[in-house]
């Protein structure tokens with residue numbers, strides 16, 4: 410099958426899964442709201458867009474196909490910044506901190522704080538629903554005192570959150586299931602999966618055309634990533650299934 414056709418089928422399937430996922434999360438939110446509680450996420454609230462956002466390569470391609478020239482430019486400088494700084498990182502904690510303190514917000518955010526690719530955002534963004542005020546989504550917990558952390562944890566509704574975080578557990582778990590299924594469909598097509606930091610995957614697609622290279626198989630994909638010095642385990646995972 411032609412390269413473009415292979416990816417097109419996967420993108421179409423991912424878009425169908427987004428619709429299904431959105432319907433299921435709407436029901437979860439309705440159920441949560443009937444008990445007098447509410448989800449605090451709203452347009453213009455961008456605090457969680459400063460976290461490391463991961464996706465499958467197919468999801469990144471769904472975003473890539475609608476990027477404007479300006480967004481492609483921002484993705485390029487974001488990707489290059491990631492590559493410049495990630496070499497100094499030796500553990501996950503350091504990587505997550507670097508994301509917040511050095512790299513900064515997702516390059517797809519609009520000036521008004523709204524997602525610039527909202528309809529095509531990946532499962533990891535769709536599934537993050539906050540049960541508390543948005544300032545908690547932007548808090549660096551490593552900077553809180555022990556008593557502040559304790560007060561935060563005591564305030565959580567442990568029946569519904571992904572403890573010790575304040576995000577709705579049910580939508581997060583659902584997002585992980587949908588993301589895994591998407592990765593599996595990609596593995597069935599190519600024999601391996603590519604997942605990683607969303608802006609970095611977008612950079613690999615828009616600047617290096619990785620989607621086309623992946624059609625030549627796992628070995629060629631890995632050779633390319635290593636030779637071009639684009640492989641870093643914090644930014645991308647390439648796995649045989």
Ligand code: SF4
Pocket residue numbers: 457458459462515516517518519523524525526527530531534
């Ligand atoms: S894709 Fe959209 S929702 Fe997700 S982190 Fe980027 S701007 Fe935020």
